[in-house]
Amino acid sequence: MEASWYLFISSILFAIGIYGLLTRRNMIRMLLSAEIIFNAALLAFLSLASLDAGYGPVGGAIVVIAISLSAAEVGVIVSIAIMMFRMRRALDVYELKKFRG
Amino acid sequence: MSLLSDPLSVVFLLSSLMSVIAAVLIVHHKSIVYSAFFLSVLGVGNSILFTLLGFPIIALFHLSVYVGAAVTFILFSVVMLKEAPVVEPPVKALAVIAAGVLALIMMKIFSVFSIEPSFFLNYRDLTALLVTKYWFALIVAAIALVTTLIEAITLARREV
16 A cells, blocks of 8 residues: 555545634534644654655654653643633633633 | 455555544534544544554554543543533635645645555664654653643642
8 A cells, every 4th residue: 555545544634624623613622623633644744754764763753752742732721621611611712812811 | 456355455445434434523523522532433543554554563652642541531521521502603615625625735745655655663663762862852751741731630620
């Protein structure tokens, strides 16, 4: 299976994620759409890294670090969403304007 | 026909179909809880694709850290919240056009890479690289992970 097939799947996932980000205002739904984009980016990155044995291990190491940081980022965004829901009883991102000091 | 006779191609087709359907359901399912569940299905599909590309260790890491921890955390957090009322902006047609054009442009760019992936990453290579060349990035990532998780717990426990 050629690398371009993996990259096609990655671009389809990326487009679905962008569509989700553009059409949703719920904070958790936007986070889930951003996670689709993250998965698409990982797939594209590893597809390109697998084409050259010289870059393969480097791509793998960077992806390991990226997955760790993504797990941390998910924790922060979900806890902000929980705090926002406690304060406003809503997850609409337009409500975030009211958090300005 | 020859595509279906190769077992790896069949696995690729099934896992990519699973990933794309899961992604569509994440965006379109009415319940956020099910959307979060389908994110884990997307993670499993992507892990299979990573394995086919020659990165089995990354696939296991993705399954354990991302699907096992991050997605489970989202799922449990969403279950704790009541379903918020749905508010949708009226830009769907524009969003469909934007996403479609983006996918076509990316496919055109990516069609250049008509080469078979020929690489297999083993645990020894990855560990050696992380310990020797990327040790500092690994420490920074570990500190960032711990710090942000403490921050997340603090934010979530704050009484308003």
